[in-house]
Amino acid sequence: MTGPDDARLARDLMMAALDGESSDAERRELERLLDRDPALRDEWRRLGRVKEGTSTMVLEQPPEETWDRYWMSVYNRTERKLAWLLVGLGAIILVAYGLWHAVPAWIEGLFGASDLPVVVRGAIVAVLTGAVLLVVSVVREQLSTKRTDAYDKGVSR
């Protein structure tokens, strides 16, 4: 090999030959390069061994009956997604409604003349603060993931 272009050419010729995607002329060109470069010949042998190994392996397959249920399973997911969405939406509305009515009482309990023990007041503050922190953290992570995710592209064509 004399330069990066030759190295790239040799690399492409070797890949194409290993994968059965080279023309007669390309195979002849590869032979010519191999004949004049023992190091390349050695690399070709090593790559050939890899190809031989991988071509005798197959991916583990699930039991055949898995395929009979496959589409139904996909369809169930789409239905459940909608169900979860409705459940989630309903829950958010109910919790918000509950909080709307409960929070004034809590505030009164915390800062007013309530008989709530200090420990319970502290616990309520801790739970509310923790919940806010969790929401902020999750939202920030989601936003950050979306911004930096190199694969979060291409869903729409």
Add this chain to the structure above:
Amino acid sequence: MPSPGEPPSDDELVRRAQSGDADAFGQLVTRYMRQAYSAAMGLVGSREDALDLSQDAFARAFRARRRLDPERPFYAWYYAILRRLCFNFLRDRRRRRVRLEEGTAWLVAQTAAHFEDPARAAERREDQRRLAAAIETLPGHEREVLVLKEFEQLRYREIAELVDVPIGTVMSRLYAARQRLAAALEVDR
């Protein structure tokens, strides 16, 4: 229009799915489910996760079917969703520091020829064990093209279309992957 008895084309099924025919989408799923499973399996290396991810990707595609252009290849569109899910899954698994057991059985050897020399057969099995372990440690982009080439038997042009990179990039990733695998075969030999 396809002639009677001929299976409907992808674009026809896409159009039907877009107009509310869920069974048409089901036919697309059935047509590509094995290919989708293999692609996911090659990336994540676990049967249950591959089934889960490939089904999740189909479910997302189903929900997004109205955005699909029927003139474009369905599988390439679906594959973009699948690979995003798989790479996100791998990233999360790395974060959780979960690793597959070395040389797990996600790759299995094809039945050897009966006439194979026992010493050669043992060497081949050892090579396969090392290769399976080394493939698990490949960078995601290299592993992806290797799997599409070796286990899905796609041509460079098809891989380039799915992964959305030039053919030269497919070849250079394949080369890099095979170099790493070759190094793994030669350790302690």
